Amino acid sequence: MRSRPSWTAECDDLARFAPAPLYERIKRLISERITLGHWQPEERIPSENELVRDLLVSRMTVHRALQELTREGLLMRIQGVGTFVAPAKPEYSIFEIRNIAEEIAERRHEHSCEVRMAREELATPRTAEALTVPPGAPVFHTICVHYDNGIAVQMEDRYVNPQAAPDYLAQDFTKITPTLFLTRVITATDVKHVIEAISADEETARCLDIGRDEPCLRMIRTTWANKLPVTHVVLTHPGRRYRLSGVFSPAKA
Structure with missing residues (x-):
């Protein structure tokens, strides 16, 4: 034997x-x-x-x-x-506004971005509520997929207030990420984060190259600058490829 x-x-x-x-x-x-x-x-x-x-x-x-x-x-x-x-899951910060390209570079991996949509729209009631602008107001809308060494790790669905960043749509987001551009032109004074677990819908599954209904982590971030609404973005990560983390120091008594 x-x-x-x-x-x-x-x-x-x-x-x-x-x-x-x-x-x-x-x-x-x-x-x-x-x-x-x-x-x-x-x-x-x-x-x-x-x-x-x-x-x-x-x-x-x-x-x-x-x-x-x-x-x-x-x-x-x-x-x-x-x-x-599989490599250890990279972590995406939930407390900081960080450029995903820099996070990927820190792991000595290569970042790339595919722009799925970049256009001006009129805010629907739902979009207006999320971005805190009047319904029917013009907004910029982009959808980008970010890759880590060729593997999709984040779907970025973002609305931007043109009053806060009028040159937003003029950028080449394959060379500069929306986050990096916005942090260069705007200083955020207020940020709201919401985190939820979801199952991938058809569009998310297609963008991230995952199975329909596969578990995902979704972070929703809304940013203001001195009460001026700047951006509302939904960042969706495949659950098996990413994890969210954060560290903070409680205020001392």
């Missing part, structure tokens, strides 16, 4: 995860090795063929386990290259 390979010798037999289905046991074995640090972020794991050979299971079972772990964000699969441990 063939001896078990060295990479599985560090763990007990798959039977210890019984009575879970076989594909679920494989998921748990792989998850355990990642959690214990045996496989590091961005490290290549054994291929489907190797897992089939080493674990003595069917290809269909291995494929399902890898597919589900990829969908859950623990693994990433690159066509023709292999399967890798």
Whole structure:
């Protein structure tokens, strides 16, 4: 009988995860090795063929386990290259107004932006309420998708008050992000943040290249400058690729 390979010798037999289905046991074995640090972020794991050979299971079972772990964000699969441990989720600040391009650059990754929409509109009642401008007032509307090393990590749906930033639509947002431009021309005095968990609708799923109804994190930010409404933006992140965080110091008594 063939001896078990060295990479599985560090763990007990798959039977210890019984009575879970076989594909679920494989998921748990792989998850355990990642959690214990045996496989590091961005490290290549054994291929489907190797897992089939080493674990003595069917290809269909291995494929399902890898597919589900990829969908859950623990693994990433690159066509023709292999399967890798997903990098740690980057964090997006909830208390600061930060330029996502700078955050991505700090991780030594490459930022890119696709502009899906950039136009002037008349504010609908809903938009007017969100941006705190009169209904029917002109507003600028942009939709951008931000990428981290070619992977969509944020959908930015933004309305801007032309009185606050009249040159907004003249910018090339593939070279300067809307956030960076606005922070250069406006000093925010009041900021409101709302965070919610959502399921991706059809447009969000298409923009972020994720499944319909996949969990997402959404941050809604409204900004004013000396009571002048500046911008209302909805930032949507795939839940399996991003996490929101914040640190603050409570006021001392």
